[in-house]
Amino acid sequence: MNSEIVVETRNLSMHFGGVKAVDRVNFNLREHELRCLIGPNGAGKSTFFKCLTGQLAPTSGDVVIRDFNGTGRLPHQIARLGVGIKTQVPSVFDGLSVNENIWLAARRWHGAARARSLTDQTIERLKLGDIRSDLVGLLAHGQRQWVELGMVVAAEPWLVLLDEPAAGMTHDEVERTVEIIREINQQATMIVVEHDMQFIRMISSKVTVFHEGRILIEDTMDVVTADPRVREVYLGHGTS
Amino acid sequence: MSWTRENRWRAALVLVGVIFTLAAPGVLELFTIINLSTAIALAILALSLGLIWGYGGILCFGQTAFFGIGAYAYTIAAVNLGGSSWAVLIAILVAAVFAAVLGYFMFYGRVSDVYMAVITLTVTLILYSLLRRTSGPEYKIGNALLGGFNGVTAPPLNLPWSPYMPLFPEHVFYVGMGVLIIGYIICAWLIQTHFGRVAVAIRENELRAELIGYDTRFYKLAMFTIGGAIAGAGGVIFANGVGRITPDIFNLYNSALAIIWVIVGGRGTLAGPVMGSFALFYLTSWLGTQGVLNNNLVLGLILIIFVLAVPRGILPTFVGWWDSARSRRAMQRRELKVRRRRSRRSSELQEAADE
Numbered sequence: 001m002n003s004e005i006v007v008e009t010r011n012l013s014m015h016f017g018g019v020k021a022v023d024r025v026n027f028n029l030r031e032h033e034l035r036c037l038i039g040p041n042g043a044g045k046s047t048f049f050k051c052l053t054g055q056l057a058p059t060s061g062d063v064v065i066r067d068f069n070g071t072g073r074l075p076h077q078i079a080r081l082g083v084g085i086k087t088q089v090p091s092v093f094d095g096l097s098v099n100e101n102i103w104l105a106a107r108r109w110h111g112a113a114r115a116r117s118l119t120d121q122t123i124e125r126l127k128l129g130d131i132r133s134d135l136v137g138l139l140a141h142g143q144r145q146w147v148e149l150g151m152v153v154a155a156e157p158w159l160v161l162l163d164e165p166a167a168g169m170t171h172d173e174v175e176r177t178v179e180i181i182r183e184i185n186q187q188a189t190m191i192v193v194e195h196d197m198q199f200i201r202m203i204s205s206k207v208t209v210f211h212e213g214r215i216l217i218e219d220t221m222d223v224v225t226a227d228p229r230v231r232e233v234y235l236g237h238g239t240s
Numbered sequence: 241m242s243w244t245r246e247n248r249w250r251a252a253l254v255l256v257g258v259i260f261t262l263a264a265p266g267v268l269e270l271f272t273i274i275n276l277s278t279a280i281a282l283a284i285l286a287l288s289l290g291l292i293w294g295y296g297g298i299l300c301f302g303q304t305a306f307f308g309i310g311a312y313a314y315t316i317a318a319v320n321l322g323g324s325s326w327a328v329l330i331a332i333l334v335a336a337v338f339a340a341v342l343g344y345f346m347f348y349g350r351v352s353d354v355y356m357a358v359i360t361l362t363v364t365l366i367l368y369s370l371l372r373r374t375s376g377p378e379y380k381i382g383n384a385l386l387g388g389f390n391g392v393t394a395p396p397l398n399l400p401w402s403p404y405m406p407l408f409p410e411h412v413f414y415v416g417m418g419v420l421i422i423g424y425i426i427c428a429w430l431i432q433t434h435f436g437r438v439a440v441a442i443r444e445n446e447l448r449a450e451l452i453g454y455d456t457r458f459y460k461l462a463m464f465t466i467g468g469a470i471a472g473a474g475g476v477i478f479a480n481g482v483g484r485i486t487p488d489i490f491n492l493y494n495s496a497l498a499i500i501w502v503i504v505g506g507r508g509t510l511a512g513p514v515m516g517s518f519a520l521f522y523l524t525s526w527l528g529t530q531g532v533l534n535n536n537l538v539l540g541l542i543l544i545i546f547v548l549a550v551p552r553g554i555l556p557t558f559v560g561w562w563d564s565a566r567s568r569r570a571m572q573r574r575e576l577k578v579r580r581r582r583s584r585r586s587s588e589l590q591e592a593a594d595e
Contacts, residue, residue, distance in 0.1 A: 053451070055447070074450065074455075075447070075450040075451050076450045076451075076453050076454055076455045076456070079450070079451055079452060079453035080453050085451045087447070087448075087451070091445055091447050091448040091451065092445065092448060093441050093444035093445050093448060093449075094444060094445070095440075095443075095444045096440070096441065096444055100437070100441075103437075104437065104438065104441050104449075104452060105452040107434055107437075108452055108453045108454060109453070112434075148448075151448070151452055155452060155453065
């Protein structure tokens with residue numbers, strides 16, 4: 001793979017008091033890649049994700065997205081680059097309809113007519129047609145996750161960052177989500193934060209393992225799962 | 241703007257308002273009309289808070305600050321310019337600019353909701369103490385003495401650009417109703433534009449709005465400024481209705497009252513807060529004539545009852561009842577039809593069996 005590097009972090013650190021949640025991380029992502037970030041709880045993957053998306057301003061180091069220095073920018077400035085972001089806890093507009101949720105994302109970047117057709121397309125693509133006039137706050141957890149994915153997709157981003165897109169889903173819902181992610185990946189570069197190994201095996205991609213705020217290993221799922229250090233981190237063998 | 245159910249109701253309400261405006265001066269006594277002008281001014285204030293709190297999600301505990309600034313700015317400008325036409329525009333502008341400056345520091349400083357309520361209330365109370373201390377002859381802006389706690393007499397409105405043609409009280413009533421109705425139409429239009437829908441989205445989830453690329457600080461600031469301008473316009477009407485502006489306009493009672501109107505009338509509606517303000521205005525003036533119960537006691541009781549028992553407010557609760565009654569009726573009708581069809585079919589079967 002010799003495509004262009006589109007996301008890069010240089011010595012990225014995020015400290016909370018004495019806790020080094022993210023510690024001098026150097027990370028590269030190439031165009032059209034689908035990368036998974038995994039790691040046990042507290043490994044720093046979600047904090048790393050929040051630094052990328054502008055939800056946290058890093059203590060030191062840089063985030064570069066294409067040619068843009070995204071360090072310490074606000075979420076809307078990151079989004080403006082064409083980056084679609086899904087947070088860990090479904091972040092949706094509970095008091096509004098599915099249609100309105102997705103329209104708001106589409107309308108941000110497009111005129112009224114195009115936004116309307118893009119909304120229809122997205123709803124069809126994610127099979128949300130039956131519930132399009134329902135209030136998002138009344139939907140099941142899995143459906144809310146899809147609405148949020150719909151909002152990400154409707155903006156037609158070139159880079160998509162997803163934080164635990166399959167959390168709390170049933171097996172069937174996970175399969176559907178995997179399909180959606182593969183479909184998004186055809187047009188966009190992606191980073192997916194997940195700790196469900198089964199899920200990552202289903203999307204089968206290159207994996208970056210976080211441990212104690214640092215990158216432990218970066219390789220395919222097979223190599224990663226065979227690595228003794230990863231086994232130790234996840235299963236807690238020995239004393240670390 | 242499409243003719244949704246809400247918009248049909250809004251149009252009907254505007255129509256009722258227009259008919260009331262035209263009919264009232266012929267039917268009601270002059271004293272009632274003058275009193276109404278004050279109620280209308282407060283209703284405009286309620287409308288502005290209903291917009292920014294109900295739709296923008298901004299809990300402003302000091303919406304009366306912009307209302308009072310509008311009233312003072314109008315009075316000072318009218319005294320100095322010797323006519324009300326420019327004074328009205330200046331008043332609205334000053335209130336809007338004040339809201340914009342205050343809002344800039346709050347929204348761009350990322351002050352959280354609770355502190356925003358505290359800051360807006362504090363600003364209002366600062367204005368209250370500040371203006372109470374301006375009783376000396378040295379406190380004047382141009383020719384207008386601020387007058388401390390005695391306040392200033394507000395020159396009456398006049399016909400546009402003809403300072404020697406002051407309006408009569410019933411004309412002030414017309415102007416007040418006009419501002420209220422136009423303000424209502426502007427707000428109803430605004431919440432359906434792209435801008436308004438984004439503002440509602442920010443109320444629902446600010447982080448998500450940011451993540452899909454909206455600069456939420458700007459939207460909140462714009463909403464806050466528009467709210468300030470409308471409240472300022474209300475202040476102009478208030479100055480005319482009462483005829484005298486005192487620092488009491490900024491006191492704690494009034495700023496809390498505005499919040500109560502919105503809670504009672506219904507947050508997330510525009511007509512609700514307006515109705516709430518009218519209802520409480522007449523309730524408190526009626527209580528005042530009775531002299532049995534303390535006003536504050538009753539208001540506090542109403543607030544508690546509404547927060548506990550009717551948290552959505554009058555208007556949304558009524559709409560909810562109406563909807564459920566309608567769907568129940570529709571269901572009954574459907575059931576009746578099914579039952580009739582069934583009985584017809586069974587009687588047909590009976591006939592067939594008989595043959």
